[in-house]
Amino acid sequence: MDEFLLRALIGGILVALVSAPLGCLVVWQRMAYFGSTLSHAALLGIALGLLLELDVRLTILLVSVLIALLLMVIQRFRTLSSDTILGILAHASLAFGLLALTMMPTLRVDLMAYLFGDILTINWQDIRWIAGGGILITFVLIKIWKPLLSTIIHADLAGVDGYNQERLQLVFLLLLSIAVAVSMQVVGLLLIVSLLIIPAATARMFSSSPEQMLGWAAAVGVLAVISGLGISMTLDTPAGPSIVACGSVFFFLSLIGSSVGAFGTNSR
Amino acid sequence: MSVDDPNQVKAAEILLELNDISVTHDQTPIIEHIDLTLHRGEIVTVIGPNGAGKSTLIKTALGIIRPDQGTVKRPGSLSVGYVPQTVTLDSALPLTVMRFLKLSPNTGLEDLINTLSQVGADGLLDASMHILSSGELRRILLARALLKKPDILILDEPTAGVDITGQAELYHLIQLIRDQYQCGVLLVSHDLHIVMAATDRVFCLNRHLCCSGAPEQVQEHPEYLAIFGPQAPAEIGIYRHHHDHDHNLHGDVCDHG
Secondary structure (H helix, E strand, O other): OOHHHHHHHHHHHHHHHHHHHHHHHHHHOOOHHHHHHHHHHHHHHHHHHHHHOOOHHHHHHHHHHHHHHHHHHHHHHOOOOHHHHHHHHHHHHHHHHHHHHHHOOOOOOOHHHHHHOOHHHOOHHHHHHHHHHHHHHHHHHHHHHHHHHHHHHOHHHHHHOOOOHHHHHHHHHHHHHHHHHHHHHHHOOOOHHHHHHHHHHHHHOOOOOHHHHHHHHHHHHHHHHHHHHHHHHHHOOOHHHHHHHHHHHHHHHHHHHHHHHHHHHHHO | OOOOOHHHHOOOOEEEEEEEEEEEEOOEEEEEEEEEEEEOOOEEEEEOOOOOOHHHHHHHHHOOOOOOEEEEEOOOOOOEEEEOOOOOOOOOOOOEHHHHHHOOOOOOHHHHHHHHHHOOOOOOOOOEHHHOOHHHHHHHHHHHHHOOOOOEEEEEOOOOOOOHHHHHHHHHHHHHHHHHHOOEEEEEEOOOHHHHHOOOEEEEEEOEEEEEEOHHHHOOOHHHHHHHOOOHHHHOOOOOOOOOOOOOOHHHHOOOO
């Protein structure tokens, strides 16, 4: 196997593994739109990184955290619904990102690579970032898993048990920001949310417990990365979209499978 | 309050004390100047129409809402069980009854099975939380609260969406729990009929405290009648009978907050 392909596989699988628990948490909390907002905001992060000549991952993280905090503050006023606020934040940061990019004298970087990802150019340094971010995310998630799950199920009930919903939510948003920052290169900003949501949604059909769903999501994600890369190699298609396309095919297959299964049980 | 009530005799220990509580939201007062105490071994019911601030009162007692005025006194050593009105689970989250109950801190399997059978929900251990009827869900929520061995049990509309027979059963269960755990029970409700029969003291809430006292007294209070109308007490007596009509009339029960 060529080394670049090996790197792509390792990087892709790591991202799929990290995305599985976060994706489940996003789906359970109906936060898909928040994921999209983060990925839009990441463009502003990229622009800042290029302008300030910093690692774009750091500036993406910075902007994502800022967006998360801003959302929490604005939500306290509750005059506007959170999807309206998210829509404003997403497109405002997208607009400012594009403005900042055009203000740069020479566009030294291929913007398309950020929007659609370029997993085949991933290097060992990138993989170390993903692995580091993944280990951090996994470690924190294990620590807060039960409290976080409790607050998702019923915030007040968890509050009586002594779990602070707002703090847990903030930690979760931070983890999500880290994931977006480190995995952006694999599928790109436009498709990053799909790697969170599609495996989790597919896994729901086979799961009867939260942890089971997490395991299946990881499996579906890894499978999507492997088959997507395979297709990308043989058909010479762009890697990121191929991975997402494979994932969505799995999702629709599982939908069909589960409805056929349900039909079978009903007719018995 | 009737002195001969057996529950009043052993109700020495104060578990929860609300003093002059006011909560406002966006400059609108939700509840004003509420005084309320809960003793060990008694069942206190807060009734009031929709929008009276019942849920706000409960959340303040639980410490979830911080009052704008007044104090909530509750010894830190006491364990609090909370039974919310309902749990709206996102269907994307797979969850069995067992997994749900185990989210409560320090829960062993044996404990869990015993508690389930106590609330009459045996056999639901492996059921999905998504297919429970509202009566079953209420029992599971009650079980979750009981797993904490509560000194204070707080219930929000425990019978909403449950049919009349189920309501009677639930209130009976709450009384049994009070006897077994020797806890204080604070519950809110907007339906009066069965509540009245199964409770030691009633607080009638309509943003402020209209009146309070034993159920038989409160149901004849003019402010209570003004809110709930004369048809309200018709169904009292599922547990108690109508033979106790020797109490004082209106004026004595008035306990303005």
